[in-house]
Amino acid sequence: MTQRSGFPFCCLTRRLRIPQLLLLCVTFSCVCHALFCFLVQPGLEGSTNLFHLLSNKSNQEQGYCETEARLASSLDFWTLSSENLIAVLPVDPVKENYVRKVKNCIFSIAFPTPFKSRVRLVAVSKEVLEDILDLDLSVSETDAFIQLVSGEKIVFGSIPLTHRYGGHQFGIWADQLGDGRAHLIGIYRNRQGEKWELQLKGSGKTPYSRNGDGRAVLRSSVREFLCSEAMHYLGIPTSRAASLVVSDDEVWRDQFYNGNIVKERGAVVLRVAKSWFRIGSLEILSHYGELDLLRSLLDFIIQEHFPSVNVQEPNRYVDFFSIVVSETAQLIALWMSVGFAHGVCNTDNFSLLSITIDYGPFGFMEAYNPDFVPNASDDERRYKIGNQANIGMFNLNKLLQALNPLLDRGQKHLAAQILEGYPVLYYTRFTELFKAKLGLLGERKGDGDLIAFLLHLMEKTEADFTMTFRQLSEITQSQLQELDIPQQFWALKMISKHQLFPAWVSQYLLRLKSNMNDSDSERRKRMTTVNPRYVLKNWMAESAVQKAERNDFSEVLKHC
Numbered sequence: 001m002t003q004r005s006g007f008p009f010c011c012l013t014r015r016l017r018i019p020q021l022l023l024l025c026v027t028f029s030c031v032c033h034a035l036f037c038f039l040v041q042p043g044l045e046g047s048t049n050l051f052h053l054l055s056n057k058s059n060q061e062q063g064y065c066e067t068e069a070r071l072a073s074s075l076d077f078w079t080l081s082s083e084n085l086i087a088v089l090p091v092d093p094v095k096e097n098y099v100r101k102v103k104n105c106i107f108s109i110a111f112p113t114p115f116k117s118r119v120r121l122v123a124v125s126k127e128v129l130e131d132i133l134d135l136d137l138s139v140s141e142t143d144a145f146i147q148l149v150s151g152e153k154i155v156f157g158s159i160p161l162t163h164r165y166g167g168h169q170f171g172i173w174a175d176q177l178g179d180g181r182a183h184l185i186g187i188y189r190n191r192q193g194e195k196w197e198l199q200l201k202g203s204g205k206t207p208y209s210r211n212g213d214g215r216a217v218l219r220s221s222v223r224e225f226l227c228s229e230a231m232h233y234l235g236i237p238t239s240r241a242a243s244l245v246v247s248d249d250e251v252w253r254d255q256f257y258n259g260n261i262v263k264e265r266g267a268v269v270l271r272v273a274k275s276w277f278r279i280g281s282l283e284i285l286s287h288y289g290e291l292d293l294l295r296s297l298l299d300f301i302i303q304e305h306f307p308s309v310n311v312q313e314p315n316r317y318v319d320f321f322s323i324v325v326s327e328t329a330q331l332i333a334l335w336m337s338v339g340f341a342h343g344v345c346n347t348d349n350f351s352l353l354s355i356t357i358d359y360g361p362f363g364f365m366e367a368y369n370p371d372f373v374p375n376a377s378d379d380e381r382r383y384k385i386g387n388q389a390n391i392g393m394f395n396l397n398k399l400l401q402a403l404n405p406l407l408d409r410g411q412k413h414l415a416a417q418i419l420e421g422y423p424v425l426y427y428t429r430f431t432e433l434f435k436a437k438l439g440l441l442g443e444r445k446g447d448g449d450l451i452a453f454l455l456h457l458m459e460k461t462e463a464d465f466t467m468t469f470r471q472l473s474e475i476t477q478s479q480l481q482e483l484d485i486p487q488q489f490w491a492l493k494m495i496s497k498h499q500l501f502p503a504w505v506s507q508y509l510l511r512l513k514s515n516m517n518d519s520d521s522e523r524r525k526r527m528t529t530v531n532p533r534y535v536l537k538n539w540m541a542e543s544a545v546q547k548a549e550r551n552d553f554s555e556v557l558k559h560c
Contacts, residue, residue, distance in 0.1 A: 006086065012081060012288045017049050024328070025374040035129075037407075043497070049222070053198075057060055067386060068248075071135060071136040071290050072135050072244070074142065074144070075135075075139060075141065075142070075148070077336050078133075078135065079155060080155040080157070080198065080245060082159040082161055082184070082187065083184050084195065084304075085103050085107065085187070088299060089105075089106040089107065089296065089300060090104065091109060091161070091295065092105040092109065092164075092207070094108070095109055097110045097207065099205070099207065099210060101176060101206070102164050102176065102207055103288060103290070104290055104293065106163065106164060106293070106297060107161040107163055108162050108164065108207045110183060110205075110207060111183070112154070112162060112183045112185070112200055112255055113214065113246035114150065114151055114201035114204075114364065115152075115248075117248035118247055118248060119151070119152070119246070120247075121140060121146050122201075122243060122245065122246050122556060123225060123244040123549070123553060123556045124242065124243045124244075125229055125240065125241055125243070128240050128272060128461050129242060129515050130231075132188075132240065132272060133191060133272070134188075134191055135191050135390075141377065145243075146245065148185075149200070149243045149516070150245045150247075150268055151183065151240040151268055153172075154186075155186055158185060159186075160185050160186075160207040161176060161183070161184045162179040162207065163182075163184065163276060163277075163281065163282060163461075164186070164395070165177055165178055165179075165283070165284050165348055166178075166284030166394075167278075167280030167284075167346050167347040168283070168347045168348075168394075170346065170348040170378075170382055171394070177208065177210075179206055180205075180206060180209040180212050180214065180364075181201060181202055181212060181216060182199050182202075182206075183199065183200045183203045184198070184276065185199065194274070196273070197273055197274070197276055198242075198272050199272070199273070199276060200270055200271075201224070201268065201269045202215050202267055203268050213251065214243065215266045215295040215366070216267055217251050217253055217264040217265060217266065217394045218358070219255070219548075221244055221246075221267035222244065222267075222270045222357065222545050222547065222548050223362070223541050224269050224555065225241040225269050226241075226541060227359045227536055227541070228240055228356075231340070234535065236340070237334070237354060238274040239271050239357045240271065240272045241269055241270070241271050241272075242270040243258075243269070243270045244267060244269050244270075245268050248265060250265050251265065251266045256376055267280045271347060273351075273353075273355060274355075275304070275305055275353050276351075276357070277297075277301055277346070277351070277352045278348055278349065278350055278357065278486050279347040279352065279395055279399045280347050280348035281297065281352065282294060282298065283347060283398060283399075283401075284538065285402070286401070286405055290515055291405055295406060298317060298320065298403075298406070299311055299316075299368065301320075302320055305352075305391070306319075308323070314553035315406060316413050317406055318418070321399065321403060321419075323341050324354060326425055327353075327425040328350070328392050328395075328422075329429050330354070332389050332392045333433055334429075335531075336385070336388065336389075337430075337434065337437065338364070339364050339365035339367075339465040339474055340362065340364055341374050341384070342362055342383065342388065343360055343363060343373075343375040343378070343383055343394040344360045344375060345383050345395065347395045349496065354520075359453040361375035361376065361378075364536055364538070365385055365465050366464060366465065366466075366537060367463065367464060368458035368459050368463055368464075369459060369462070370459065373385075374538070392422070392426065392511075393419075393422050396422060397419060400416070400419055402439075403415065403443040412485055427448075431447060431448050433530075434451045434532045435447055436527075437469045437472075438450070438472065439510070439512065439515075440511060441513065441515040441518060442514065444514055446511075450504075450511060451506050453507070454504055454508075454517070456499060457498050457501060459497050460496050463493045466531075467533075468491045468492060468495065469531040470528075470531045470533050471491050471530070472492065474489070474524060474528070475489050475492060476520055476524070477509060477512065477520045477523075479503070480508070481509060523543065540555075544556050
């Protein structure tokens with residue numbers, strides 16, 4: 001990195017005017033991360049003002065000058081852009097914001113609707129701000145930040161977008177869905193060169209709101225904020241939550257779908273992900289025969305997010321599908337390894353990047369129960385935790401159906417074979433994860449049976465899922481062998497009441513002896529790294545929500 005006067009070139013940008021910056025950028029033959037251009041978008045009208053922050057065209061350049069820049073202490077030189085998306089993907093020509101059927105585009109322009117009442121910032125993720133968005137935590141204390149994350153103002157040069165997609169909901173084609181209460185406010189390219197899409201959830205009506213009001217309430221927003229961050233720290237691919245704001249605006253909701261409508265407060269979560277495209281993004285285009293647009297969107301997604309796939313390769317869509325199948329199997333196996341039930345595994349909630357998105361009526365299983373359903377509206381138990389792998393297969397089949405119009409006969413056959421391999425992929429990933437949870441090394445016949453045996457005992461005794469594996473990480477082999485489980489290992493003590501527990505322990509200890517070059521202390525150390533002591537159980541989230549509704553956000557902040 002070229003430096004003058006002993007400090008990085010980009011530090012000069014705070015001291016020089018625009019012409020001088022341009023000259024310096026030419027001189028040093030790099031595009032400085034602080035250089036910008038003003039993008040004036042004539043004819044765009046909305047309910048939101050534009051803040052005159054600086055549009056970061058340099059963030060769109062592949063070879064921008066990476067620096068040793070400090071975290072931004074204000075939003076003055078911090079910028080977003082929608083250019084990467086709208087330069088390639090078509091935007092709805094209708095600019096007015098009203099609910100309608102939209103065709104032949106990927107996005108509609110829609111501005112967030114500011115709250116009418118006072119807005120309060122109640123939580124931020126320090127890691128997201130600093131490591132992803134390059135912002136010092138102190139920035140969150142500024143009015144500019146609160147205006148940005150509440151949807152009151154938009155960064156100058158960025159155009160707020162809402163995404164058109166469809167989907168199968170509870171197994172039935174639901175036609176056009178789309179971002180009914182979310183606005184993509186821009187893409188940020190950070191100092192590591194990563195591009196992150198910033199989306200406000202609960203920020204007002206869009207062309208895709210259907211019969212909704214475009215709002216999210218404090219209750220669901222607290223849950224999404226906490227769970228997305230909790231999943232990240234559990235090692236599960238997920239969208240991230242940067243901030244949570246709450247207003248005094250009244251929002252009416254029927255929480256339990258029983259006709260009892262209650263008044264709640266409106267809230268907005270700023271969430272970030274590498275991409276918000278989902279299976280339904282492709283389904284809507286295939287359904288309406290918009291095949292040129294389907295091809296364009298697929299090529300864009302592959303180019304941006306699937307570097308191992310050659311976008312010039314004739315079989316690129318099959319290669320893309322193969323990766324999505326494999327990574328979806330991995331994601332659902334990871335969910336199962338921590339006892340997570342998404343709750344609404346519709347195709348419009350399944351990311352093409354195989355990350356966890358759209359946290360709604362999710363839940364972490366307490367007592368092990370394959371029939372666990374966190375969603376009160378799922379009367380048929382379609383999305384119970386034990387059926388998530390099957391739903392993954394269903395959703396991938398719908399993805400393949402969306403791709404089929406672009407595939408020739410041979411490619412269709414190959415893609416169908418890939419899909420047929422999904423159950424084996426899933427079972428393999430599931431077994432690998434649970435072997436690690438049990439501290440098993442190497443491959444041995446009967447490992448799957450050993451895992452299934454334990455899960456059977458857990459189900460019959462209603463043992464706590466999380467703590468069973470955690471306590472197996474802490475108990476010694478000699479304590480297990482004696483079958484006199486100390487009271488501190490209460491989850492294991494519950495399982496020990498089952499008459500078949502001694503048989504399982506005997507098989508488990510015998511299997512542990514086959515671990516090569518292992519010791520009991522090493523086993524326990526290894527297992528504690530993959531078996532969490534805590535997950536975001538429903539009572540924890542509910543406690544945080546109840547306190548938040550009384551303006552006590554201590555438990556939200558405690559989990560940040």
